[in-house]
Amino acid sequence: MATSCDATAVPFTLLGALLTAGPAAWPACVGGGRAFLRDYAQRGTNALLWAGLIAATWVLVLRVNALLRLWALGSRIPGPHALLADPGLAAVLRTGGDITGFLSKLHGCYGPVVRLWLGPSQLLVSVKEPNLIKEVLTKAEDKLQLTGRTYTLVCGRLDLFISSFQKVQDRRESLKAFLDKKLTTDGGRGSLKIIDVVLGRIRSISSDFVDSRSFSQHMAFNIIGATLFGDAFFDWSDAAAYEELLMMVAKDGCFWASYSVPPFWKPGYRKYRTLCAKLQILTQGVIRKSRDQYTTLSHFDQTSFQRNEGMIKDPRGGVLDGTTSCHGAAEGSLSSEEEICGNIMGLMLHGISTCATLISNILTYVVLSPKLQDQLYVDIVAVCKEESSELNVDDLLRMRYLLATVCESARLSPAGPLLQRCSLKHDLTIESGITVPAGAVLVVPLHLVQMDNSIWGNDASQFNPQRLLGKDADLEEMLGLPKSSNGFNFHPGSVKTQSFLPFGSGSRACVGQKFVILAISMLIASLLRNYEVRPHPGLSEEMDSAAGGSSFHHLPNPKITFIKRGI
Ligand code: HEM
Numbered sequence: 001m002a003t004s005c006d007a008t009a010v011p012f013t014l015l016g017a018l019l020t021a022g023p024a025a026w027p028a029c030v031g032g033g034r035a036f037l038r039d040y041a042q043r044g045t046n047a048l049l050w051a052g053l054i055a056a057t058w059v060l061v062l063r064v065n066a067l068l069r070l071w072a073l074g075s076r077i078p079g080p081h082a083l084l085a086d087p088g089l090a091a092v093l094r095t096g097g098d099i100t101g102f103l104s105k106l107h108g109c110y111g112p113v114v115r116l117w118l119g120p121s122q123l124l125v126s127v128k129e130p131n132l133i134k135e136v137l138t139k140a141e142d143k144l145q146l147t148g149r150t151y152t153l154v155c156g157r158l159d160l161f162i163s164s165f166q167k168v169q170d171r172r173e174s175l176k177a178f179l180d181k182k183l184t185t186d187g188g189r190g191s192l193k194i195i196d197v198v199l200g201r202i203r204s205i206s207s208d209f210v211d212s213r214s215f216s217q218h219m220a221f222n223i224i225g226a227t228l229f230g231d232a233f234f235d236w237s238d239a240a241a242y243e244e245l246l247m248m249v250a251k252d253g254c255f256w257a258s259y260s261v262p263p264f265w266k267p268g269y270r271k272y273r274t275l276c277a278k279l280q281i282l283t284q285g286v287i288r289k290s291r292d293q294y295t296t297l298s299h300f301d302q303t304s305f306q307r308n309e310g311m312i313k314d315p316r317g318g319v320l321d322g323t324t325s326c327h328g329a330a331e332g333s334l335s336s337e338e339e340i341c342g343n344i345m346g347l348m349l350h351g352i353s354t355c356a357t358l359i360s361n362i363l364t365y366v367v368l369s370p371k372l373q374d375q376l377y378v379d380i381v382a383v384c385k386e387e388s389s390e391l392n393v394d395d396l397l398r399m400r401y402l403l404a405t406v407c408e409s410a411r412l413s414p415a416g417p418l419l420q421r422c423s424l425k426h427d428l429t430i431e432s433g434i435t436v437p438a439g440a441v442l443v444v445p446l447h448l449v450q451m452d453n454s455i456w457g458n459d460a461s462q463f464n465p466q467r468l469l470g471k472d473a474d475l476e477e478m479l480g481l482p483k484s485s486n487g488f489n490f491h492p493g494s495v496k497t498q499s500f501l502p503f504g505s506g507s508r509a510c511v512g513q514k515f516v517i518l519a520i521s522m523l524i525a526s527l528l529r530n531y532e533v534r535p536h537p538g539l540s541e542e543m544d545s546a547a548g549g550s551s552f553h554h555l556p557n558p559k560i561t562f563i564k565r566g567i
Helices: 014-019 023-028 032-076 087-095 099-110 130-139 145-155 165-205 212-233 239-257 267-300 302-309 337-368 370-383 393-398 400-412 446-450 465-469 475-479 513-530 541-549
Strands: 113-119 122-127 418-421 441-445 531-535 559-564
Touching (some): 099 446, 130 418, 130 441, 145 267, 165 513, 212 239, 212 267, 212 559, 239 267, 239 337, 267 337, 337 370, 337 400, 337 513, 370 400, 370 513, 400 465, 400 475, 465 475
Parallel strands (some): 122 441
Antiparallel strands (some): 113 122, 418 441
16 A cells, blocks of 8 residues: 655646546545645646746737837937937927927928937837828828827727727718718708807807807807707706816816826826716716607607608618717717717817817907908808808808818917827838838927928918918818819819818828818808907907917917897
C-alpha cells in the first residue's frame, strides 16, 4: 500500500483529475485532495501570470511600435523641431492665445501641411490648401476621441457625433433623409409655423431692447426644438428651464471630458453630472410629450391618420415623414430609448449653439449696416410681391442676396476656429506624398482658409455678400442647396467653393447644412419683411469701431430692437 504521494500521480489539470482515477483515488496519496488542489492552484496561477505577462508584453510591443511609427512618419511631415511637445503651441494653448495666428506663421514657413507635437505621443497636422483639405476631410472619417467623449458624457449613449465613422454612418443618413424630407414636404409651411411662433414672442418684447446673442439663442432653440419635437415643443411648460440647462451643460462638457479618468472626487464634476442627468430627464419628458401628441393627432385627426398611413419608413423601421417629429431619424429599430434620447440631446446641443452663432452674426451685420438691411429688404419684397403670400423654399432660392448674406456671415465667422478630424485605424497617404499616421489630430484652420486673400481677394476679411454672386462662386453648392431653376453660377469644384467650410466637408460634413441654411434664411426673410432691426441708440464704442472697419473677427453683441414695418 502506497504511503507517500507520487507527485507525478497528481493530475495537474482538473480535466486530468477527472480522466484518471478521479477523486476516489486521491486519498491514496499522502495529503490526498489537498496536495492536488495546492499543486493545481500553483500551476494555474503560474499559467495565468505567464498569460498576463505575455499579453502585457504584447500590448507594450504594439504601443511602442505605434509610437515609433508615429515618430518616424510624423518627423517626415514639415514642421518645427520639438523634443517632446512644441513649446510655441503649448504656450498658445496655455494662455488661450490666437491659435489661428500661430498656425498662420507656421504655414508661412513650412507650406500647406504642417505638423506639430502636442506631446510625445500626440501629433497635430494642420492642412491649409483647399485641394488637400478636400482630400483629407474625405479620407479622415473619424472624429477626435475627445469630441466623442464630450458628447457621451453629456448625452449618455448616442450614435451621432461620436468618434467612429462606422458607428455614425447609418444614423447620419437617416437624419439627412429626415431633414431633407422636412424641407421638401412641408419645409416652407413648417418653417413658417416656427417663425410665426417666434415672431409672436418677438412681438411681446418688441418695445424692449434685447441683446443679439440671447435673442439668437432663443430663435435657434425654437427652430431646432420645433424641428425635432414638432408642435408639442411650443406648449411645453419646461422649455425655458430646458434652454437654460442646455446652455449650462454645453459650456463645460469639453473640460470635464478632457480628464482621461472621470474625476468623481471633484464636487464640480459631480454637480456637472447631476445637471446632465436633469437634462436627460427633461429630454425624455419632451420626447414622451411629443409622442403622445402625435398619437393623439393620428387617432383624432383622420387626415393626419391617412397621411401617416403613407409615411415613408426607413429600412430599419424609423419614421422619416416630415409631418412627424424626429424620433424616426433618431431611432431606427435598432436604437434603444437611451440612444434616441442621446441623439436628440446631441442634436439640440450642436444645433442650438451653431445656429445661434450664425443668426447672431447675421443680425449684427444687419444692424451695423443700414445699407445691407435695405438691400436685403429689396431682395425679399421683390420675391414676395403679395403681402400675404407665405414664403416657400423656391422663393428663398430666388433671394440670392439673402442667401449670399447668410453664406458670407458663415464664411467670416464660423462656429469654431478649427475643423478637427482623425483616422483612428489607418494611416492616410495624401496626394502630396505625405503620410499622416493613424491617430494623428488633423485640423483645418478655418479663418486662414476662409479669409485667404489669394482666394477671396484683397478684401477677404471684409463683409461683402456680393463676392458670392460672381461667376467664380457657386452659391448653391456652397450652401449644399438644390440648384435654382436658372442654374446660373454653376462652377463645380471652384476654389471658392472648396474653401467655404463652415459646415465642414467630406465624410463627416454637417448633416444639417441645407436644412439650417434654409431655415435661417426663412427666419431672416420673415423678420426683415415685417420688422426693421435697429441697434440701441447708445451704441458702445466697440460697436462704433467695428461698424467703421467692417472687418469683424470678434463680432460685438449689440442690443437690438424690432420696429414693425408699415406694409
Ligand atoms: C449654422 C448651423 C450649423 C453649423 C455652422 C454646423 C457646423 C457643423 C460642422 C463644422 C460639423 C463638423 C463637420 C466636419 O467635421 O467636417 C458639423 C457636424 C454635424 N452637424 Fe452641424 N452645423 C450646424 C447646424 C446643424 C443642425 C441644425 C443639425 C441637425 C439638426 C446639424 C447636424 C450635424 C451632425 C449630425 C453633424 C455630425 C455628424 C457626424 O458626427 O458625422 N448641424 N456641423
